[in-house]
Amino acid sequence: MSAQPTGQPAANSGKYTTTVSLFLIAIVCSTVAIMIFKVTPHAVILSTILIWPAFASGASAVKDISSYGIGTGVASIGMLGAGVGTISAFSSIFIDIPFSALIGIIAAFVIGFVTGLCANKIIKMKIPRMELKIAIMSASAAMIATLFVSIFSNNIDMLLTDVYIVLPLIFIATALAIIHPYNGSMGAGENQPRTLKLAFAEASLTTLLFGLISLAYTDIITSIEILLVSGLGFVIFTTIFLRAINAEIYKLEWSGVV
Amino acid sequence: MDPIIALFGIIIGGTLVGVCVHFIPCSAVGAMSATTGIATGPTMLASGAGMMGLMAAAYNLDNGLALMLASGAIASMLMIALTSVVANITYAFGVGVAPTSGQSEYDRFTGFEQKQCLTPGTDGHGIPTQSFISGVIGAAMGGIGGVLVFYSVYTLISPSIAQATAIAMAGIIAVGIYIINGVLPAYTLVGKTEGMTDEKFRTTPKTLYSCLIMSTVSGIFIYAASVVI
Numbered sequence A: 001m002s003a004q005p006t007g008q009p010a011a012n013s014g015k016y017t018t019t020v021s022l023f024l025i026a027i028v029c030s031t032v033a034i035m036i037f038k039v040t041p042h043a044v045i046l047s048t049i050l051i052w053p054a055f056a057s058g059a060s061a062v063k064d065i066s067s068y069g070i071g072t073g074v075a076s077i078g079m080l081g082a083g084v085g086t087i088s089a090f091s092s093i094f095i096d097i098p099f100s101a102l103i104g105i106i107a108a109f110v111i112g113f114v115t116g117l118c119a120n121k122i123i124k125m126k127i128p129r130m131e132l133k134i135a136i137m138s139a140s141a142a143m144i145a146t147l148f149v150s151i152f153s154n155n156i157d158m159l160l161t162d163v164y165i166v167l168p169l170i171f172i173a174t175a176l177a178i179i180h181p182y183n184g185s186m187g188a189g190e191n192q193p194r195t196l197k198l199a200f201a202e203a204s205l206t207t208l209l210f211g212l213i214s215l216a217y218t219d220i221i222t223s224i225e226i227l228l229v230s231g232l233g234f235v236i237f238t239t240i241f242l243r244a245i246n247a248e249i250y251k252l253e254w255s256g257v258v
Numbered sequence B: 001m002d003p004i005i006a007l008f009g010i011i012i013g014g015t016l017v018g019v020c021v022h023f024i025p026c027s028a029v030g031a032m033s034a035t036t037g038i039a040t041g042p043t044m045l046a047s048g049a050g051m052m053g054l055m056a057a058a059y060n061l062d063n064g065l066a067l068m069l070a071s072g073a074i075a076s077m078l079m080i081a082l083t084s085v086v087a088n089i090t091y092a093f094g095v096g097v098a099p100t101s102g103q104s105e106y107d108r109f110t111g112f113e114q115k116q117c118l119t120p121g122t123d124g125h126g127i128p129t130q131s132f133i134s135g136v137i138g139a140a141m142g143g144i145g146g147v148l149v150f151y152s153v154y155t156l157i158s159p160s161i162a163q164a165t166a167i168a169m170a171g172i173i174a175v176g177i178y179i180i181n182g183v184l185p186a187y188t189l190v191g192k193t194e195g196m197t198d199e200k201f202r203t204t205p206k207t208l209y210s211c212l213i214m215s216t217v218s219g220i221f222i223y224a225a226s227v228v229i
Helices: A020-040 A041-066 A074-092 A100-122 A130-154 A158-162 A162-186 A192-214 A218-247 B003-020 B027-031 B040-060 B065-095 B129-157 B163-189 B198-228
Strands: B123-126
Touching: A020 A041, A020 A100, A020 A130, A020 B198, A041 A074, A041 A130, A041 A192, A041 A218, A074 A100, A074 A162, A074 B003, A074 B129, A074 B163, A100 A130, A100 B027, A100 B163, A130 A158, A130 A162, A130 A192, A162 A192, A162 B163, A192 A218, A218 B065, B003 B040, B003 B129, B003 B163, B003 B198, B040 B065, B040 B129, B040 B163, B065 B123, B065 B129, B129 B198, B163 B198
Parallel strands: none
Antiparallel strands: none
C-alpha cells in the first residue's frame, strides 16, 4: 500500500476547534443522550451517536494539557480525568433524585477544577487554564461513564445483579478512549483536527465494545442498535482518519512486517 | 463504621496515598539505566502497588479493618519489593550496572560508597538499599491508604446495594482516588525520584496539601451522594 508523495509540508486536515466549544457541544449532546436513554431505551441509537462528542471533548482537553509537557506522560493526566469522571459518575448512582446523572457530571467538573487548582496554585505547574482543562476532561469522562452505567443499569435495582463486573471496564475503556487519540497522534506534525478524527474513531470503537458486552445484560434490540451504529461509525471515522493521514504524510510504504 | 468516620477515612487514606508516591523510587529514564529507580512513572507504580493491596484486602473484608489494613500493606510492600529485586537482577545481570544512587555519596543504610559504581554521565542506576527501603515504606503507606479509602467507601455504599456490587464499586472508586492522588505528586516529582533520600522529598508538603484538598472534595461528594442526598 502506498500513497504518492506530494512533496508539500503536512497540511492541516481541518479547522481547529477550541476545547471549550467542543465541551459545550458535548455537554448538550450528552445530556440529551442520557435523557433520551432514560425515557426510551430503544432510542439508544441516538444516545450512542450523541455521546461521541464527549470523547472528542475529553481527547482535546488531554491534548491541550499534555502539549505543554507535563513530565509524567499523557497517560497519567488522562487517567486522572477518567478517575475523577468515573468516581463522580459511579457515586451519582446513589443519588435518589431526578437528573442525578447531571449532578455526577457537575461534580466531576468541580472536582476536576479543584484538582487543576491544586496543580497550578500549590504544585505550581503554571500551565495556562489547566483548571478548566482538567475540569473539562473529568466532566467528559463522567458523561461517558454515566451513559455506559445507564445502559447496563437502567435503574438501581439492576445493580443488585451481576452488572458490577463491567464497572472496572467502564473506567479503563473511558480512560483509554480519551488518552489514546493524542498519545497515538503526538509528535511532529500532530494537529487537533486529525487527533479529533482518531478520537471519534475510538469513541465508536468503545461504544462497539460496550454494545458487545451489553448482549449479555440488556435486551437484544438495544445491543444490536448499539452494535450497528457503532460499527457504522467506526468504519466511517476510521476511513476519514486514514484519508487525513494519507493527505498529510509524505509517503506511506508497506514494510512487509504485517 | 460511622459515615462521618468513613468520610475522614477517605480523606486520610487519599492523603496517605499521595504522600506514599514520594517514597517509591521510580524513573522513566531508569529503563536506560540512566537514573536510580524502577523504570516506570510514579503514578503507575504507586497505583500498581495500591491495586495489589486492594485485592489482598478485599479477601479479608469479613475479618475486620485491622486485618484488611495489614494484608493491604503487606501485599503492596511485596509488590514493590519483588519489582525492585527483579529490576535489580535485570540491571546487574542484563545491563551490567550496579544499583547505585546518583545523589548520595554513601548508602544511608549500608554505608556502601555509591560514586565508585556510578557510570559516568548517568544519575545512578538500579535500586540501591536506601531506595529499596524507602520504596517498601512508601508501599506500606500506600497500601494502608488505599485500603482505608476502599473500606470507607464500602461502608458508605454497602447499605444501598448488594455486597458483591458494593465491593466492586468501592474497589473501582478507591482505584480512582488512588490514581487522582498518585498523579498530583508525580507532577511535583516530574517523573523521577530516588525515594525519601531524594532532594525532591522536600516538596512533600505541596503534595500533602494538594492531596488533602483533593481527597476532601472527592470524599465529601461520595459521602453526600451515598448518605445525605
